[in-house]
Amino acid sequence: MTDTKENAEIGDTWTNWSGNQIAKPMKVIEPVGADQLKTLLKTAPGPVRVVGAGHSFTPLACTDGTLVRLDRMGLVRSADSERKTAWVNAGARLKDLSPALEDHGLAFRNLGDINAQSLAGAISTATHGTGEGLACLSAETLAFKLLTASGDVMTVSRDKDREVFEACRVSLGAIGILVEAEIQLVAPYNLHRRTWAEPVDDLLSAAGTRWQTLRNYEFFYVPFSGYGISIAHEETDAPATPRPESDDDDAVLGLKRARDYAGDNVSSRREFLAGAFEQFDGEDVIGNSWQLLASERNVPFNEMEYHLPVETALDALDEVITYIERERPDVFFPIEVRKSAGDDIWLSPFNGEGRISVAVHAFAEDAYDFFFSHIEPIFRRAGGRPHWGKLHNLRHRDLRSLYPQFDRFCAVRREIDPEGRFMTPYLRTLFEPEA
Template identity: 40%
Template sequence: MTKTGWQNWSGSVHATPSRIAEPRNEAELAQIVTGTDRVRVTGAGHSFMPLCETDGTLIRLDRMEGELDIAADGATAWAPAGWSLARLTERLWEAGYSFLNQGDVNPQSLAGAISTGTHGTGAALGSLSTIARGFRLMLADGSTITCDADENGEIFEAQRLSLGLLGIALAIRIEIVPAYHLVEDIRAVRLAELTEQWDDLADEYRHVEFWVFPYSDMAILKTLEPCDPCDPPEKQSDMAEKAFASYCKTVRRVPKLAASLQRQIMKGVKPAERRGPAYRIFPSERNVRFEEIEHQLPRANGFAALAEVIDWIRTNKLPVSFPFEFRLVAGDDIWMSPFNAGPCASISMHQYAEMPWREIFADAEPIFREHGGRPHWAKRHTLRFDDLSALYPKTEDFRAVCREVDPQGKFANAHLAALFRLGE
């Protein structure tokens, strides 16, 4: 196959792999893996960091054979790792099951979401990495293994959030729950009032989050709760995409309008509700392209960090067009998970993709880090190898497993090889 270009969803990461391959079965995949020195796998390209960038072979798993296999007790299911969350959650729904939690978009592949720590919101709910109970992996020599807590346990612990460094996930055994419906409520609330009520809201609702523009004192509060069965929603998004796209284009042309337009937008926010199957309510359309950094902070530090970064934006009159997103995520025990130090407040900072973002993000990142923040692996960050051991005590264990299963670094690209010092 001739060289062809690839770019991520936002358009900021470009690559020219020597080959883009779409195997249909494990035999074809093994032939590809053993016939190349460097391999990366891509899903929907929703990583803002160059996780899929390669000048070797880039593999898409969309066409791979595979079926959903639900356990007899209905507690877990083996799912094709290359399926998108959209496809998987729809199939689960048809079979009478759901995810316990999801993020607000669903094009990502199951493997991509789990291997980067993708998450939704909920004080008692972990990232998608926490639902993985086993993996079938293809290794660098084309062989396949199964790993879980009892079999190949060290590999399993590393694979739970692996950034694709150990091998290619073929299937993943995930936790599932009986299908349920959700009601989504959205309303505008003063940020100062929300700050005071936050702990009560987090206790009251299974899922709670908010968005706040940096130049507004109002926030958009969103809650999700299980509800009685109902028809699918007519509206497929929690926001007016066309209107927001128009606003972004205006701010790109005239950046100084950001503050006044953000305050005007918030005046127009009205209470809204959607109901329907959980897999239809969790995700929303997100077609306006953006760049993003995201940090997971100790829950007690979340509002202080948010207040400091907003004050910095206002003081410097920076043209930040998107609102911040503030969520809650439970702690976990996964080696390379940003949530393994305990419950977190997750703060996402976005910028319209057609506006300057690199310098703004670079200056904002130290603010989050000073409040104990650890970046999302797939969102923009400047971590270096020297940062890892301080942030992740299991870094050396993770690197040891990487060296064991992929001693030549076949599954690493330049970014990840440098970050984890693989091959040394």
């Protein structure tokens, strides 16, 4: 056991990315291979939780038992350039996998707006990017090697142990440990990226057409400005062009300064921001897909995101903006709006239909209780389903009514982990009626 970091963090405190979730696991294990993981798991105190990059805002990875990290288990295991598929370490980070896959002539079809997450962490919460024709990352999974509570490694796919495979595609780590994943990829491609600002009414009247015609389209509404920023990506064969370093973090800190300076004087803030937007220089660059789709986010925040039916989403967005601009002058982070294609995954929030995702952020040092008291009721009235890794207050009964296959997922979970080795009090509130 010399090359594991077993016990290295006993007594240490674990926190997630934004710092709103804290845990004190009794044991942390970080194996270098599947056999070692299997051995270590036998004596690991429960509950056992795997953590990826810790980028979820809910207590999904929190445990006072054993925390498992798969960071040291490598990247690409094998690649099939004909089928455009690869088996990879499920615990590898997307930012490491993208260049490694490129070496095999492969690329992710789509990504979210960061790539710091682990593949398994991203899959397990249905992490998504944007694009009317592009589904969440979980929809790209073809098979898994799963380490179960009983210590068996199962290979599951549509053709083999299908029920377990379907449960694993979005599982919140409640089925077992995803050790390896087989994923569907595409050939590497370049994107033409454009960003621009415009009055939000113009933006909203064009958004539907933009989603229909652009490969990737999303927008950010900047509270108290009346302006939105659009980001569009189109596939191109043209070569990459130089790209200045991103100033996204500076822009967000500029919005914070405008908030701090204006205080409750909302009209002076609106006037200042409108002036700034008149001078907004958008981007117009060409580059490699994974470098353009993913950005860095270094100003910490907490977030609630709901995936809403297309018919109700923009009215719900309007209600959210009205509430924030009337009651919450402390909010300065832009509200992010994206669209994804539907899929058939049991616990995917996009199950059955494409949805529009609306995300509200609060600076990590600011209060976010209004997410639950005022924003979540708007999203729920609009028929939304929460992002599994972002803040929400839903419990077993609520979730059952939102997901047609919820009971099926819970049945597979009970069957494969009857003693609840992967269950924490938080997960029980999601998956067990009596909790």
